[in-house]
Amino acid sequence: MTSHHHHDHDHDHEEGSALADTALRVRALETLLTEKGYVDPAALDELIDTYEHKVGPRNGAAVVARCWSDPAYRARLLKDATSAIAELDFTGRQGEHMIAVENTDKVHNMVVCTLCSCYPWPVLGLPPVWYKSPPYRSRVVIDPRGVLADFGHSVPEETEVRVWDSTAEVRYLVIPKRPQGTDGWSEQQLAELVTRNSMIGTGFALDPSEIISSESQA
């Protein structure tokens, strides 16, 4: 074994130990809080199950698909997103005050929380690690087009890039542009094109060909 490999091995070992320490620390804390009666173990399981299995970006995709399909819904969504999203039963924690921002040929919207990790939980679920991490939070406000390039995308120079820094309890949902070639599609079919990243603004809705090619590969 070279010294280089040896170093990597030690590094992994140290990181592994820190993780194990944290896992033990959390287990001890959970035991203490449960024994003291502050935490009901069944409620704890229910909270975790909610965010692991019941809430996620499929909710937001349903909102976007309805917005694309129903002009009256789109008008309500752009006027009062909290109420319009509640029509689909997506409400509550981290989505109390919603704003929908629509991408067009002239405007591309991107959402961030530079100060912590504010994110519209009822429509997107919990945020991905990159959204919560320093590379994105530091850079999207000063170099949004560079961040978009990290995701493999770009918008024309003349398109306005509009970054929304979620500094209060207002949460933002990006409505991506409806892909071409989807005339007559049902809301359910359209929702398949709506990715999580397209509703944050670090991606676009999928082109119909991307769905077909992924299905034929499967």
Added chain:
Amino acid sequence: MNGGQDLGGVMGFGPVVDEPNEPWFHEPWEARVLGLTLAMGALGLWNIDKGRFARENRSPAQYLSWSYYRIWLAGLENLLDQNGLRDKDATAASRNLKPLTADKVAATLARGGPANRQPQSPARFKVGDSITTNNNHPQHHTRLPRYLRGHKGEIVIVHGAHVFPDDAAHDKGENPQWLYTVRFKATDLWGDDKNPNDHVHADLWEPYFV
């Protein structure tokens, strides 16, 4: 506070890396920390602003080197100890606290914690008005990031009065203040070499303006 959490415009962190098919949690303990934080928050002993301050109020080195849920764990431990909840004799019964039960989880999450309140005074600004942000550097919790201090912006949305985090995080009451979405030019914030079409928006309370 000018801490490690105030990241807008800081350089050197490298590219943004999207993990394909990312799991909701990378370690089982992360899920427990999320659940414990939400369950303990439901006791009503602290608000979201105190929670945020408990996470950010540490050395930048620690904030930047710890993972997200490791910071959440430390924040929760701080809140527990500020409230004496880990003291030897402290229990839910002795403190007259009612834990969140499983049957109430869905309704509690669906209700959330709206931050809008009755205004204490008329709004000073309307859509289209020009404002200048303060260039103060408070040591307490604040939601005016450093990169937006001392800049001109335009009011684009008036949200009504919302709980004022600078006070709510420090036991000074909710002190509702008018909240606005403010539009800043990228070239004003970051210099003439930025794209003149681009803008940054942020939600800012009236006391943040000159």
